[in-house]
Amino acid sequence: MPVQNKLSISYNWLSVALNLPLFSTFDYKSINSVVIGSRVVVPFGKRTLIGIVINVLERPSIDVSLVREIIEVLDDLPPFSPDWLNLLEFTADYYQRPFGEVVFSVIPAPLRSVSSYRGKKRTSASSVIKSDKSNDCISIVPSSFVDKRESILNEDQERAVNIISLLKEFKSVLLYGITGSGKTEVYLRVARNILHNSSKQILFLIPEINLTPQLEKAVRNSLADIVNDDEIVVMHSKLTMKSKLDVWSRAQNSKARVLLGTRMSIFTPFPNIGLIVIDEEHDTSYKQQNGLRYSARDLGVWRARYLNVPIILGSATPSLETWNNAEIGHYLRIYLRKKAREFSAPNIKLINTKKYRPKNGLTVPLINAIEDRLNKKEQSLVFINRRGYSPVFCCFSCYWISKCTRCTAFTVLHSDAVNKEGKLHCHHCGYCMIVPLSCPECGDQDLRPIGSGTQRVEEALVGLFPNANIVRIDADSTRRKGSTASLLNDVNNGSVDILIGTQMLAKGHDFLRVSLVGVIDSDAMIFCQDFRAPEHLFSQLMQVSGRAGRHLNGGEVLIQTSFPDHMIYKFVIDQNYEDFARYSLNLRSTANLPPYSYQALLSAESENLSTVMDFLHRSKKIIKEKVSLEFDHVSAITCYDPVPSRIVRIADVERAQILVESKHRLLLITFLKIWLKHVNGLVINKKKIRWYIEVDPLEI
């Protein structure tokens, strides 16, 4: 409400969020009324910043004379809607970050920088958002690729589409369908119904940027007769800033009706969402592991509930959290039990590496099976989740092992086929050095690689099958923009015989001619301390197995392991997710682990570990000393002792953490708010110690 000041001018008092690491918002005034959600240019100290109006106040919270006037209201985009602001407010509150910092970390850079609007060549606000067209966000799939055929749904799919299409309000639907059961077709049919019968928009999240072309093609194909090509937009981190801005603007201006994108897309302002789809909902890439550590899947569920629209969570191996939600009736579970096409599920077998010793990662039975597929003119996929040549480089005289000087980690040997020289890389800090000719410790020249990565397996396969067309797909071979898409195109066009790759290949891809999948070295995850490791291993093995025999009969999966009797492989061979989930949930329940409890991880880092540990011990101590005076439910919170992180030192920074846990989510969040305020008070020198909180961490 306008309040008069001494000069009898009626001002509107605005609460404005700024891009600052502070939990407060800031008061400003404006002669004209400003709509909540507008972006404004404001003075801040000697600087000029962009802010977002989040409230109109009756009166300012500080002395009227101190309130400064906004400089400009930006009108290049409509104001952010209240539901978008609510999503961001929830995100900030739940993940314990300042609201301004959260908002400004999710909007495209040009919209948050004053220089975009008031740079040297000052332009009008509207010129930041220039055009709606001519960007890679609109179409990266040539229209000639678009296959106009429509498949006839099978019984399970039809039932799923009918049930979901009838939902007129919020419901979390778990679409639990085995790999290759045609989940995509279900999403698309439901989307078609919504787009056809209403003016609503569809937000479609996928885990992997590399899946975008394939899914984009399916989406354009399926929706071609309902929406225009330019009403379908894609969003992912590899887009140029200009394209991101364009997608954002099309979405916010309601010019887009379908947005297909990776996790960041959850924050796109879409004014009229009618359905949210989260494909491969179990995938860990929905969790951002740095900065704002959010889960796009969990925020998707929140956003759907807030908007009162259905959300489909699709997976062949749902996360145990989601599965549990279905078990207790919070989510509606719909089954797709059969392959969409009439092909049998692949046969999964183990190769005991204690019996068949691998050479360069490959055992004889796997090599024979690859040869057999070559003879049949079918493709083989060799999956090894480790890039580089070998994970360890060692002196066989004194057993020196090459380590990173900046991290507590081994360096990985990478071969450079072009320059014919090897390099040692640290995958944690980027450190890189030329391979020494002799051992730095004893001078001996008997230096050898131990273990295998994708490059070594590739080299071995090229040696074994010189006439085969072999392609390696990992983060190193696909650095060039567009290279993954073109390699994957080659795979489906049939010009590739053997495909070697990391987890980039394991999920979602609908390979037409792959009939054999070989898995190398999956044991590493069995002995990982993280309680989620078995869940991730099981889902990874099921996902990669699901790439075999999608369009061919006789699909086969061979998993090399030294521990064939391990429980997890029993479930994998039986391809029985439900028994695996039952078994795992039972263990989690006994140990009171998620989904039966909620966790947060306080991590701290500094140049030396003792400073970090001391800080964390003090952080724990203040729970009793201070937090308990303000929070009545401290007994509902378990705070474990500080421990050094799994990799203690990365890039010369030492790290440690404290885990806190509660059976009650709300209590945990309330506790964190109070606790972190006191934790912050412990930091005297921000340069000496840095800390952050991660709510619902995926790795502990």
Ligand SMILES: Nc1ncnc2c1ncn2[C@@H]1O[C@H](COP(=O)(O)OP(=O)(O)OP(=O)(O)O)[C@@H](O)[C@H]1O
């Ligand atoms: N009703 C149908 N008739 C014929 N083919 C179908 C049908 N539904 C889907 N398909 C085809 O079956 C293949 C597998 O479908 P899709 O990729 O959607 O499976 P998915 O359930 O997502 O599998 P994954 O979990 O492995 O990603 C695709 O080639 C798809 O075009």
Ligand SMILES: [Zn+2]
């Ligand atoms: Zn390093």
